[in-house]
Amino acid sequence: MRFIYEKSIMTENNNKIYLDYAATTPVDREVMKAMLPYFSDKFGNASSIHSFGQEAITAVDQAREKIARYFDCDFTEIIFTGSATESNNLAIMGIVKKIFHPTGDHPKGGNFQKKHIITTAIEHESALEPLRELGKAGCEITYLPVDKEGLLKISDLEKSIKDTTILVSIIYANNEIGTIQPIKEIGKLLEKINKKRKEIGLSKIYFHTDAVQALNYLECRPDWLKVDLLTFSGHKIYGPKGIGGLYIRKGTSLSPIVSGGGQEFGLRSGTENIASIVGLAKAVESASTNKEKNYKKVLDLRNQMLTDIIKYRKGTVKLNGSPKSYLPNILNLRFLGLSNETLIVALDQVGVAVSAGSACSGRALSVSHVLTAIGLTPKQAKESIRISIGKNTTKQEIKKAVRIINKYEKLLV
Numbered sequence: 330m331r332f333i334y335e336k337s338i339m340t341e342n343n344n345k346i347y348l349d350y351a352a353t354t355p356v357d358r359e360v361m362k363a364m365l366p367y368f369s370d371k372f373g374n375a376s377s378i379h380s381f382g383q384e385a386i387t388a389v390d391q392a393r394e395k396i397a398r399y400f401d402c403d404f405t406e407i408i409f410t411g412s413a414t415e416s417n418n419l420a421i422m423g424i425v426k427k428i429f430h431p432t433g434d435h436p437k438g439g440n441f442q443k444k445h446i447i448t449t450a451i452e453h454e455s456a457l458e459p460l461r462e463l464g465k466a467g468c469e470i471t472y473l474p475v476d477k478e479g480l481l482k483i484s485d486l487e488k489s490i491k492d493t494t495i496l497v498s499i500i501y502a503n504n505e506i507g508t509i510q511p512i513k514e515i516g517k518l519l520e521k522i523n524k525k526r527k528e529i530g531l532s533k534i535y536f537h538t539d540a541v542q543a544l545n546y547l548e549c550r551p552d553w554l555k556v557d558l559l560t561f562s563g564h565k566i567y568g569p570k571g572i573g574g575l576y577i578r579k580g581t582s583l584s585p586i587v588s589g590g591g592q593e594f595g596l597r598s599g600t601e602n603i604a605s606i607v608g609l610a611k612a613v614e615s616a617s618t619n620k621e622k623n624y625k626k627v628l629d630l631r632n633q634m635l636t637d638i639i640k641y642r643k644g645t646v647k648l649n650g651s652p653k654s655y656l657p658n659i660l661n662l663r664f665l666g667l668s669n670e671t672l673i674v675a676l677d678q679v680g681v682a683v684s685a686g687s688a689c690s691g692r693a694l695s696v697s698h699v700l701t702a703i704g705l706t707p708k709q710a711k712e713s714i715r716i717s718i719g720k721n722t723t724k725q726e727i728k729k730a731v732r733i734i735n736k737y738e739k740l741l742v
């Protein structure tokens with residue numbers, strides 16, 4: 330089935346209720362204000378020696394410092410990319426490429442056999458796709474299963490480690506069901522294992538996490554999490570689209586996947602997107618300042634919504650995900666016997682924007698690999714919608730959305 334949106338049935342934005350903040354967030358006013366001068370007045374190229382260039386590179390340096398302060402890391406451990414998709418690709422491909430081509434100069438394709446990477450079945454496509462590619466090229470990839478709440482078992486991870494393991498890449502908080510993985514515990518385990526490996530001459534296992542959905546609400550300092558690489562994105566934290574970042578622990582060698590002028594410490598060539606870099610730093614700063622307040626606010630709204638829907642719909646709605654380790658802003662619900670496409674389109678027509686959580690290809694919904702990994706059948710997965718709340722969502726919006734969702738049959742006639 331394909332969506333065909335007709336203009337006539339679209340409601341005006343003003344009265345719409347946006348509940349798809351896990352897909353993207355609006356840019357905060359203060360973020361936009363910080364960015365604006367860098368589109369016109371301060372337009373220099375950060376690689377230029379003259380004062381215009383110096384102004385640009387100063388802005389990049391200040392943004393990097395701000396983000397480094399937030400992550401409690403060194404300035405040189407943060408690099409800017411074009412998206413979290415690119416950051417995930419760089420973290421995963423960059424480690425493998427470096428190991429096979431230690432100089433980073435001769436990426437001839439190589440023979441990736443005998444190198445092993447561990448991940449989970451519920452990563453974002455931007456991590457899964459490069460991993461699939463590496464799998465085709467000969468790397469051995471272990472996709473750890475998760476339980477019905479979406480949680481991996483640390484003992485499964487420990488058992489899957491081999492002498493040939495070079496990387497563990499695990500999403501911090503899942504973008505579809507919100508389940509939070511025990512990243513800190515995995516980090517501690519890998520630290521212990523790496524100590525032993527060093528003693529016996531085995532190479533280090535690097536640890537990467539995709540923290541895109543976590544940054545608004547969870548502790549993300551790499552030293553606290555004990556990760557070597559951490560991905561983040563601008564547009565999930567009220568910053569601009571098309572800008573991402575990667576924390577890379579000192580001593581973690583990567584080969585670039587985009588080569589050229591050598592910007593970003595040689596790891597990501599391309600003229601710096603100054604306005605977006607400034608915007609990303611402002612968004613990170615603002616997320617850190619208001620983390621606890623925003624956490625509590627969206628958690629209350631989410632829980633209220635869940636209670637009201639479950640109570641009204643009785644046995645016909647089920648929660649997908651974990652009732653104990655979850656992001657405060659994501660609700661993934663299964664409406665028994667209903668098609669999510671039908672429900673999403675019907676809700677949109679009355680001004681409530683939710684999503685299926687899974688990827689859209691050609692505007693038709695695919696079956697979510699996350700929902701099938703937690704044990705749902707493809708049919709059950711297609712009965713599920715993702716509602717994601719933002720820091721500006723109001724109680725009134727939630728109440729109204731609940732009223733509409735609870736009586737969805739009225740929309741389908």
Ligand code: PLP
Binds near residue numbers: 352413414453455541
């Ligand atoms: N990782 C996760 C968990 C995401 O939710 C997303 C976006 O949907 C991405 C990565 C990709 O982010 P970007 O849109 O910046 O490429």
